[in-house]
Amino acid sequence: MRRPLARIRDVTVYLGRRRILENINLTVDAGEFWTLIGPNGAGKSTLLGLFNGLTPCRTGSVTYNGCAVTPKTARLIRPNIAHVFQATDIDPKMPMSVYEAVLAGTYSRLGILGRPGKRENDLVVQALDAVGLSSLAGRPIGHLSGGERQRMALARALVQEPELLLLDEPTASLDWQAQREVLNTIDALRRRYRLAVFLVTHDLNAVFSMAANVAMLKEGRLVWSGPVDGAADPDLLSFLYSVPITVAACGERRVALF
Amino acid sequence: MESFLSYEFLQRALLMSVLGGSVCGAMGVFVVLWRMSLVGMCISHAAFAGALIGLWIGFPPLAGALAASLGAASLVGPLADRPGFSLDTAIGVIFSLVMSLAMLALGLLPGARTEGLSLIWGNLLTVTSAELRLMGGIALLLFLFVFFFFKEIQAIIGQRQAALASGMPVRAIRYACFILMGFVVACTLKAIGGLLIFSLIVAPAAAALQLTYSLRAMFLLSAALGAAASVAGLWLSFRLSLPTGAAIVLIATLTLAAAMIFSPKKKTSAASPPRQANP
Numbered sequence: 001m002r003r004p005l006a007r008i009r010d011v012t013v014y015l016g017r018r019r020i021l022e023n024i025n026l027t028v029d030a031g032e033f034w035t036l037i038g039p040n041g042a043g044k045s046t047l048l049g050l051f052n053g054l055t056p057c058r059t060g061s062v063t064y065n066g067c068a069v070t071p072k073t074a075r076l077i078r079p080n081i082a083h084v085f086q087a088t089d090i091d092p093k094m095p096m097s098v099y100e101a102v103l104a105g106t107y108s109r110l111g112i113l114g115r116p117g118k119r120e121n122d123l124v125v126q127a128l129d130a131v132g133l134s135s136l137a138g139r140p141i142g143h144l145s146g147g148e149r150q151r152m153a154l155a156r157a158l159v160q161e162p163e164l165l166l167l168d169e170p171t172a173s174l175d176w177q178a179q180r181e182v183l184n185t186i187d188a189l190r191r192r193y194r195l196a197v198f199l200v201t202h203d204l205n206a207v208f209s210m211a212a213n214v215a216m217l218k219e220g221r222l223v224w225s226g227p228v229d230g231a232a233d234p235d236l237l238s239f240l241y242s243v244p245i246t247v248a249a250c251g252e253r254r255v256a257l258f
Numbered sequence: 259m260e261s262f263l264s265y266e267f268l269q270r271a272l273l274m275s276v277l278g279g280s281v282c283g284a285m286g287v288f289v290v291l292w293r294m295s296l297v298g299m300c301i302s303h304a305a306f307a308g309a310l311i312g313l314w315i316g317f318p319p320l321a322g323a324l325a326a327s328l329g330a331a332s333l334v335g336p337l338a339d340r341p342g343f344s345l346d347t348a349i350g351v352i353f354s355l356v357m358s359l360a361m362l363a364l365g366l367l368p369g370a371r372t373e374g375l376s377l378i379w380g381n382l383l384t385v386t387s388a389e390l391r392l393m394g395g396i397a398l399l400l401f402l403f404v405f406f407f408f409k410e411i412q413a414i415i416g417q418r419q420a421a422l423a424s425g426m427p428v429r430a431i432r433y434a435c436f437i438l439m440g441f442v443v444a445c446t447l448k449a450i451g452g453l454l455i456f457s458l459i460v461a462p463a464a465a466a467l468q469l470t471y472s473l474r475a476m477f478l479l480s481a482a483l484g485a486a487a488s489v490a491g492l493w494l495s496f497r498l499s500l501p502t503g504a505a506i507v508l509i510a511t512l513t514l515a516a517a518m519i520f521s522p523k524k525k526t527s528a529a530s531p532p533r534q535a536n537p
Contacts, residue, residue: 052423078425085419093523094291095473096416104413108424113406140471141416153420160424 003030005164005196006051006081011060013046013220020046021220024060028196030163035199035207035228038217039241044200047217048166051198052081064164079108082157083166087149087173092142098152099137102127105156120159127155130192131185147178151185158189165190167199171206179203183210204245204256208232216240232256268496270390271382271449275488277393278446279458279506281400283484285442286463287477288435291415296349297334298439299456303353304330305443306452307360309377314363319377320389323444330356331440335433360452380451380503382492389448396445400438404477407431412473451503458484461510465517468524483513 006028013021020043028034028051036044049055050062053074062069064077082105105127106120128134131151136144144152150170157165167186171179183206190197201207207214207228214231216224218240224231231237232254237245245258263269289298305327312322330352337348367374376384404411410431413421422428439459446455462483466476491506498505518524 054423075425075427078423081423083420083423085423090416093467093471094416095467095471095476096412097471100412100473101416104409104416104421105424107409107413107421108426110409112410112427115409153417156417156420166423 004028005030005032005065007061007063008047008050009061009063011050011057011062013043013050013055013057019220021050021057024050024222026215026222026225028164028198031194031196032213033190033197033199033211034213034215035201035211036215036217037201037204037207037231037240042217043220044217045168048083048168048198048200051164051166052078052083054083079160080162081164081166082160082162084150084153084157084168084170086169087146087153090142090144090149092140094140094142096141097137098133098139098141098144099124099128101141101152102155102159105159108160123159123161124155127158130158130189131155145178146174147181150174150178150182154182154185154189158193162195164196164198167197167201169200169202171201171203179206186210204237205253208254208256267383267385270385270387271492271502272489273390274382274385274393274449275492275506276485277390277397278449279462279484279486279488280481281393281397281442281484282446282450282455282458283462283466283480283482284400284404284477285439286459286461286484287466287473287480288411288439289459290463290467292432292435294345295460296346296353297436298443298459300334300349300353300356301327301330301436301439302443302447302452302456302459303360304356305440305447305455306377307356307363308444309447309452310360310363310367310374313374313377314366319373319448320392320444323447324441326356327440327444328437329440331436332433335429335436339429376451377447378451378453379501380447380449380454382449382495382502385449389445393445396441400442403434403438407434408474415473449503450506454503454507457507458487458510461507461514462487465510465514468514468517468521471523484510487513 004027008024008026011021011024024047038044046055050057053069056071067073067077069077102124103116103120106116106123128137131154133151133155171182187210211228214228215222224236232247234246237256243258245256248255248257289295305323308326309319309323312319333352334348364374410426413426414428414431418428443455450458463480465483466480470476470479487510488506491509492502494500495502495505
């Protein structure tokens with residue numbers, strides 16, 4: 001049975017006088033896998049931030065589990081929603097180990113005076129195991145490769161015990177092997193923990209092979225959303241990216257070519 | 259050493275060196291890891307301007323320094339959080355403003371301006387018991403802040419965006435840190451000097467960063483290096499009749515240079531073989 005987890009209704013977002021998002025309507029059910037695609041500057045990251053209140057909206061409404069996401073309620077809702085950002089450079093001298101960085105994912109649920117105990121440490125061990133980083137637990141975070149860093153971010157998100165996982169181009173700037181590893185890890189974690197996932201990506205082939213639902217964003221407007229089968233349409237994709245795109249069959253897989 | 263400690267004013271100076279040096283050193287961990295050196299510089303110069311303005315209008319310099327540094331600290335955060343307004347811009351505006359106010363107050367000070375000029379270079383030897391007690395209070399406040407909010411500080415230092423997205427009070431911790439820095443700078447201004455205090459905040463923490471991968475150890479090491487540099491600087495200035503603030507900052511900077519040269523992190527990165535992308 002479908003259970004609506006997050007709803008965005010008639011949301012328009014302005015940055016100064018510039019309209020970033022216009023009249024967005026979207027519902028993510030519990031356990032669903034959504035991907036959001038669109039050209040650079042379409043407003044994908046801004047849309048992602050609506051779910052946990054990082055993007056404030058003045059018109060329309062965002063609800064999570066029936067509760068309105070507002071500046072006042074956002075901090076209470078955020079522990080249920082994990083957000084993984086694009087890989088960024090970390091100072092190699094940063095005094096923090098992979099274990100400590102992942103453990104930090106439990107802190108928002110502990111509150112100000114709470115201290116991590118056995119339960120939190122067990123969660124970290126399990127999460128590191130799930131993303132294949134157990135052997136690097138003691139390594140300083142600045143010494144990880146881009147792919148390892150993203151898997152660490154996934155482990156941090158997991159220990160937060162979220163219902164919804166927001167992923168903002170988690171494979172951007174990674175080599176192909178690292179991209180595959182991160183995407184496979186996401187898929188495995190989603191199935192294992194029954195997470196709802198909302199993935200922003202430019203990797204159309206990952207969309208076709210992993211997602212159940214696709215939303216397409218262009219110039220701040222949601223131009224199409226629905227099941228992935230309908231998204232593998234060359235005309236639709238060509239319109240979205242403003243370049244001719246064809247979709248070819250490669251065995252059982254569909255592959256986008258441009 | 260016996261003759262050094264036989265004077266009461268030197269005993270107070272020594273205690274102030276230990277307290278001020280360790281507090282500045284610990285505060286520097288935030289400055290170095292959050293890469294907000296410019297924020298620290300802005301607040302320290304605001305304290306300097308406030309103290310001079312206080313002198314000019316007949317207020318105690320400490321009160322002026324506190325008011326100005328806390329004012330700058332509470333302005334920097336909210337200004338930087340305004341959409342389309344970067345931290346660099348906020349600091350640039352406030353820094354120019356406080357420096358012009360400092361120069362204006364210095365120009366308008368009547369008489370020989372000795373007290374005003376001493377705020378530039380600092381003077382540990384004139385520290386009073388009341389100032390020592392205040393410094394002790396600030397040290398306790400900073401210790402309690404780090405003790406109770408260590409996990410928040412750690413989460414924010416490593417992954418600020420992720421910490422914010424998970425519901426941690428990132429903004430509150432950051433603003434509290436700015437305010438604390440305002441207190442620290444204002445209370446150490448008279449002892450170390452407006453132009454030098456910032457070096458004592460940054461150098462020990464930057465040295466500690468070269469030596470450890472543990473945040474706890476970095477706080478302790480940075481506080482210890484700050485205190486050691488202050489005590490060594492005080493002793494050197496006593497023996498060689500040097501300006502105390504300058505001697506302290508020189509030693510802190512030499513400590514940083516030594517830490518950079520002998521950093522085990524440097525050896526690790528130089529000796530490590532090229533890492534495979536996916537072990």
